[in-house]
Amino acid sequence: GENVEQHPSTLSVQEGDSAVIKCTYSDSASNYFPWYKQELGKGPQLIIDIRSNVGEKKDQRIAVTLNKTAKHFSLHITETQPEDSAVYFCAADPMEYGNKLVFGAGTILRVKS
Amino acid sequence: GAVVSQHPSRVICKSGTSVKIECRSLDFQATTMFWYRQFPKQSLMLMATSNEGSKATYEQGVEKDKFLINHASLTLSTLTVTSAHPEDSSFYICSASPRSDQPQHFGDGTRLSIL
Numbered sequence: 436g437e438n439v440e441q442h443p444s445t446l447s448v449q450e451g452d453s454a455v456i457k458c459t460y461s462d463s464a465s466n467y468f469p470w471y472k473q474e475l476g477k478g479p480q481l482i483i484d485i486r487s488n489v490g491e492k493k494d495q496r497i498a499v500t501l502n503k504t505a506k507h508f509s510l511h512i513t514e515t516q517p518e519d520s521a522v523y524f525c526a527a528d529p530m531e532y533g534n535k536l537v538f539g540a541g542t543i544l545r546v547k548s
Numbered sequence: 549g550a551v552v553s554q555h556p557s558r559v560i561c562k563s564g565t566s567v568k569i570e571c572r573s574l575d576f577q578a579t580t581m582f583w584y585r586q587f588p589k590q591s592l593m594l595m596a597t598s599n600e601g602s603k604a605t606y607e608q609g610v611e612k613d614k615f616l617i618n619h620a621s622l623t624l625s626t627l628t629v630t631s632a633h634p635e636d637s638s639f640y641i642c643s644a645s646p647r648s649d650q651p652q653h654f655g656d657g658t659r660l661s662i663l
Contacts, residue, residue, distance in 0.1 A: 469651055478554070478641050478654035479592070524591060534580070534648060538591045 437462040437529040441539025448515050450548045458525035458539050459507040467528040468508045469536070470499060472521045479524060483510070515546045550576050552644050554655030562663055563634060569627045569658045571598075571642030577622035578644035582652065583615075586639040598625040598642075632662045 471479035604617035
């Protein structure tokens with residue numbers, strides 16, 4: 436089955452700097468890759484997603500890149516702010532279209548002001 | 549946007565009690581909902597797929613008689629943890645999507661603590 440690895444497990448950046456979180460997946464059939472942000476005591480919130488027919492997608496300070504050949508995708512957050520501090524999860528969908536997601540282990544992002 | 553609501557947000561109960569958790573899609577219908585379990589500082593693990601009008605599909609290693617799922621309507625799925633024990637203490641989260649080609653939206657989770 437699908438296996439998703441996520442790095443780093445923790446990431447500390449200074450406010451205003453960029454943050455990059457990387458994930459690799461194993462199932463070449465996976466075609467959908469969402470990123471979720473989870474704050475303490477809350478459920479995950481979708482922040483951006485990408486499908487396999489696209490190499491890059493951007494939404495204001497957040498961008499995701501996908502390399503299907505290498506089977507890895509990355510989350511890029513620019514101009515980080517303290518409110519970006521949270522746990523970020525990448526996921527892959529081996530069944531396509533946002534069903535039965537397989538999650539990475541998560542990255543704790545701390546933005547220091 | 550699509551909103552998924554879970555209730556209750558927190559449950560504390562004695563060992564041996566059965567606990568029911570509700571997951572509702574507030575502004576859309578969902579023929580399929582998903583139940584996840586999350587231990588502290590860990591990732592989300594899919595437990596089961598809830599299918600409206602039919603039996604749930606459980607992931608390997610998840611006891612279907614322990615975690616009863618009912619998806620009786622297009623906006624409500626329930627997870628009942630039967631005869632709960634301390635090892636069942638965890639954060640349970642559901643998700644749903646308006647359509648199969650749209651992202652999954654998660655509820656805010658239920659923190660279950662068994663004493």
